[in-house]
Amino acid sequence: MSQPRSQQKNVATDTRLRRLPSVSALLEMRDASVLVERYGRVALTHAIRAVIAEARNSLREDAAEPPDACTLLERATALLEREEHTSLQPVFNLTGTILHTNLGRALLAEAAISAAVASMRDSVTLEYDLEQGSRGERDEHVRALLCELTDAEDAAVVNNNAAAVLLCLNSLALGREAIVSRGELIEIGGTFRMPEIMARAGATMVEVGTTNRTHIRDYRDALNAHSAVILKVHTSNYRIQGFTAEVTAAELAVLARESGVPLMHDLGSGNLIDLSRYGLKSEQTVREAVVQGAQLVSFSGDKLLGGPQAGIIVGDRALIERIRQNPLRRALRIDKIRLAALEATLKIYRNPERLVERLPTVKFLSRTRSEIEIQARQLRAAVGKALGDGFSVELCDCSSEVGSGALPLETLPSAGLAIRARIGSASGAVEGLARALRRLSRPIIGRIHEGRLLLDLRCLADADGLLKSLAELPSAWTAQPPNQ
Numbered sequence: 001m002s003q004p005r006s007q008q009k010n011v012a013t014d015t016r017l018r019r020l021p022s023v024s025a026l027l028e029m030r031d032a033s034v035l036v037e038r039y040g041r042v043a044l045t046h047a048i049r050a051v052i053a054e055a056r057n058s059l060r061e062d063a064a065e066p067p068d069a070c071t072l073l074e075r076a077t078a079l080l081e082r083e084e085h086t087s088l089q090p091v092f093n094l095t096g097t098i099l100h101t102n103l104g105r106a107l108l109a110e111a112a113i114s115a116a117v118a119s120m121r122d123s124v125t126l127e128y129d130l131e132q133g134s135r136g137e138r139d140e141h142v143r144a145l146l147c148e149l150t151d152a153e154d155a156a157v158v159n160n161n162a163a164a165v166l167l168c169l170n171s172l173a174l175g176r177e178a179i180v181s182r183g184e185l186i187e188i189g190g191t192f193r194m195p196e197i198m199a200r201a202g203a204t205m206v207e208v209g210t211t212n213r214t215h216i217r218d219y220r221d222a223l224n225a226h227s228a229v230i231l232k233v234h235t236s237n238y239r240i241q242g243f244t245a246e247v248t249a250a251e252l253a254v255l256a257r258e259s260g261v262p263l264m265h266d267l268g269s270g271n272l273i274d275l276s277r278y279g280l281k282s283e284q285t286v287r288e289a290v291v292q293g294a295q296l297v298s299f300s301g302d303k304l305l306g307g308p309q310a311g312i313i314v315g316d317r318a319l320i321e322r323i324r325q326n327p328l329r330r331a332l333r334i335d336k337i338r339l340a341a342l343e344a345t346l347k348i349y350r351n352p353e354r355l356v357e358r359l360p361t362v363k364f365l366s367r368t369r370s371e372i373e374i375q376a377r378q379l380r381a382a383v384g385k386a387l388g389d390g391f392s393v394e395l396c397d398c399s400s401e402v403g404s405g406a407l408p409l410e411t412l413p414s415a416g417l418a419i420r421a422r423i424g425s426a427s428g429a430v431e432g433l434a435r436a437l438r439r440l441s442r443p444i445i446g447r448i449h450e451g452r453l454l455l456d457l458r459c460l461a462d463a464d465g466l467l468k469s470l471a472e473l474p475s476a477w478t479a480q481p482p483n484q
């Protein structure tokens, strides 16, 4: 009696599946012992199981012959090698955004890197007072420096600026009212939204004014016995333009003094130096915000400051002390590695004349268009050669951005390379190239604009490294053809 076709097919599949080598057979192969030595038996067994499962699935899908033991072990090796790759990969940031939040914001100064490494390798005096031989205070390592650089009375440091804002509001306004202008209800990066932070801090948000216009009388009218803080927020990633009115921090400071309700100023980026010397619009510095009379000023460590992720709070001694006593502070504290990096970064600011050479963020900010163009000219031919005949590479003008919500409307004239697919190339060739560049062992991240891949060279510190990476391209292309 003849079987139905589908059953015949099942029998054939079962036969092929049975011919797949077993996990133990693969583990007993001679080459496996080298892999056990290198990756450990557990990881190897795991990888072998994964490749066998994959082979079993594809045997069910098509009528191919089962892979032999050697092939499977090779696949397991490749899988183990892929898993060895760091997930948090160093890349070339050629996006033109200096402080790219998704690419880790500021690059640290060498002094900060060394300090961070040293703090990892040894026990450190994180909360230890060497003089007294007793428990010390984490903030102590940067407190004097921050006071010196900002003219504030006291300073505290936490995990990031979002934590700083949360902690300040919770310390000052738990169960009470926080007054803020409707024009300053910011959202940053999707999850930091002022109304929600207020709610989580346990403060009742009292909105005053309108989206485009807020007046000092709006704040004054909102003040009452439950008022705990007046909050001024830097509108970091947007500008309200047109028919507008904003109350300055200096005016609010006067109201704060009169009413006895403290003013907190969330500066966001918080630069310690005047940026106009680098051709940027002059933004208020932290020192200016302190001098204007805000009782608390908060800002990030890894935006324009150019340090590690951190949230810095400076201001009035009594208020900072209250913040230190808040039990939430423990949950929001900074670790020793970043604290070490922050201390080293702040020390660089004691000698502003040498910032450009020492602090990568300031170095990138201060590079001129013509300087970058010279670099682009030097690289153009070599990049063109590495990309092959399918693409043309030209010099182009770029507009860099500071990023991370600092100076949202400002652009810095820059230069770079524009890569275009030559006539006759497959459609999607530029996207394919961008993908191939992201798959290099040190990925190159550019930006596609109007059909061209733009590489803004403002943040390129290692041109030789870039060319070395590009040299991998032919193999990367064969491994992952661009039209896939």
Ligand SMILES: *Cc1c(COP(=O)(O)O)cnc(C)c1O
Residues within 6 Å of the ligand: 160, 161, 162, 163, 165, 186, 188, 192, 233, 234, 235, 236, 237, 266, 267, 268, 269, 299, 300, 301, 310, 311, 404, 405
């Ligand atoms: C960036 C920013 C924050 C959040 O700072 P993080 O360091 O990203 O936590 C808060 N407030 C303002 C105004 C900002 O610009």
